[in-house]
Amino acid sequence: MPSTTAKTPDVSRRSERSRKAILRASMELVGEVGYTKLTIEAIAARAGVGKQTIYRWWPSKAAVLLDAFTEVVRSEDYQAGIPDTGDIEADLKTVLRATADEFSDAAFEAPYRALAVASAADAELAEQFVRRLQEPGLEVYIARLRAGQQAGQIDPDLDLRLATEVLLGPFQQRWLNRSGPLTHEFADRLVEMALRAFAPRA
Amino acid sequence: MPSTTAKTPDVSRRSERSRKAILRASMELVGEVGYTKLTIEAIAARAGVGKQTIYRWWPSKAAVLLDAFTEVVRSEDYQAGIPDTGDIEADLKTVLRATADEFSDAAFEAPYRALAVASAADAELAEQFVRRLQEPGLEVYIARLRAGQQAGQIDPDLDLRLATEVLLGPFQQRWLNRSGPLTHEFADRLVEMALRAFAPRA
DNA sequence: CCACCAAGACGAGACGAACCGTCTTGACAA
DNA sequence: TTGTCAAGACGGTTCGTCTCGTCTTGGTGG
Structure with a gap:
């Protein structure tokens, strides 16, 4: 044949x-x-x-853009990870504030939003998008939360995967829907609320 | 002139x-x-x-679809609100499980996803999408959380707006990114984690 | 009360422009 | 020799505009 x-x-x-x-x-x-x-x-x-x-x-064209964006972001972020000063609330606020600023920068916003939109529409692209751009970001949060567990600031039984979703989901929702501004104020309140859920049980 | x-x-x-x-x-x-x-x-x-x-x-075409979808959903949901049995955890789990099922139904999924995608790409459409479809949904959550405050199950100083974002943001993120399954299990864990953040301060 | 009329939305589809994704050509590099 | 390269021709879709002639509707005068 x-x-x-x-x-x-x-x-x-x-x-x-x-x-x-x-x-x-x-x-x-x-x-x-x-x-x-x-x-x-x-x-x-x-x-x-x-x-x-x-x-x-x-x-x-989405695949082209994903390659282009990956090339730019590669190694720039994700390498440093999240700072660990011992104060997990301060550290998370620092990073989430920086993320808010990044997402307010048009040069970053346009291509990233394009990819997020294309991924939401196309399951095949979404798999690549999540794996190559989102997962690496999640990992650094999980690492920092794990350190917080060892420091006794975070519930040792916490599902860290779910925890990152609780922390970043509202952020992404606001950004994608434009349902509110990505201010430092918002970042701080979000971290505070999330940490109340992450705290060790009394 | x-x-x-x-x-x-x-x-x-x-x-x-x-x-x-x-x-x-x-x-x-x-x-x-x-x-x-x-x-x-x-x-x-x-x-x-x-x-x-x-x-x-x-x-x-997105505007056409938004009108079409609004017409279908109108009054069907949102009217009943969230049940209030006095057990806020059970009530939220019930609703979020039902929402998970709804988002797993292809007849609902296809047009709603189309609108979410188009809204993420088009700011003008997004304003309509959020106001006509998402806001009414948020309101029923806020109403139920407010009842929970009066029942002493929820921190009276809680920002209810932010609370709904914490509850629904991770849900929407999973759905849009297809980064995980929308199971009853997920709905339950999410409600449990959110309620730890919403609980009255000791 | 009704016959008439002008305005404007209607169904149908022709039209040029933009892009699509494929294919062909001849140059050139490995 | 083989396969990628730049360039662009090609037929096929869909776009958004437009031009028809028809139909509906609200206002007018008898």
């Missing part, structure tokens, strides 16, 4: 120059025109690249 | 028959083909209506 294998391109012969130009062009364009008006044709034109070169290596 | 007013259509002469047919057709089609493949042309064809009739009354 005839093989139905789709001929996969030869990765070893891929042009690094074109790859970089494509990722760069998509980040620029998504900031300029927004995600819905972002077009494969425009990316190719801006990058000085044939359309086929994009279609050969990526399944969708 | 010449007026630049866009001629607004005459509402009093609007065809109720066509309006209903359009809303009905969009709900049917979004379930059949999904939101991204939902097309104004297809809605018009299914509804037996000219395209112009849709463009005349709605700014986007």
